Amino acid sequence: MQIEVLKSKIHRVTLTEANLDYMGSITIDEDLMDAAGLIENEKVQVVNVNNGERLETYVIRGKRASGTICLNGPAARKGMAGDIIVIIAYAIMDFEEAKSHQPKVIFPKSGNKL
Template identity: 70%
Template sequence: MYIERLKSKIHCVRVTDANLNYIGSITIDEDLMDAANIIEGEKVQIVDNNNGERFETYVIKGERGSGCICLNGAAARKVQVDDIVIIIAYGLMDFEEAKTFKPSVIFPKHPNNTL
C-alpha cells in the first residue's frame, strides 16, 4: 500500500508578488526550494494564513537569494502581496517507508524570506 505523506514544507513565508498575467504557478526563490527539497515543476499546496485559501499549483524557480514568493496566473487572485503562506509538497510512498521518512521543513525569516 502507498500513502501520501508530507515531504516538504516552507512554513510561513511572505508573498512578495502576485502576477495575474503570467501563465500560472508559484515562483519560489531557488535557495528556499533547495532547503525544502522541492524541485521545479513539483505540485504544491498553498495555504494562505491571512484568508484561509487552499489551492494547488506547480513550482518554477525564482532568482536565488531574492526571497521571491510570487503567485502567478489564476493563483494570483487567491492571495495579496504580504500575505503569509505555507507551501506544502507531499510524496507518495510505501507505508513502511512512510513510518520513518523525515520531511524537509524550513522556517524562513521575515520579512525577506531568508534562511
C-alpha cells in the same frame, strides 16, 4: 500499501508578488526550494494564512537569494503581496518507508531568508 505523506514544507513565508498576467504557478526563491527539497514543476499546495484560501499549483524556480514568493496567473487571485503563506509538497511512498520518513520543513526568517 502506499500512502501520501508530507515531503516538504516552507512554513510562513511572505508573498512578495501576485502576477495575474502570467501563465500560472508559484515562483519560489531557489534557495528556499533547495532547503525544502522542492524541484521546478513539482506540485505543491499553497495555504494562505491571511484569508484561508488553499490551492494546488506547480513550482517555478525564482532568482536565488531574492526572497521571491510570487503567485502567478489565476493563483494570483488567492493572495496579495504581504500575505503569509505555507507551501506544502507531499510524496507517495510505501507504508513501511513512510514510518521512518523525515520531511524537510523550513522556517524562513524575515524577507523570506534562511
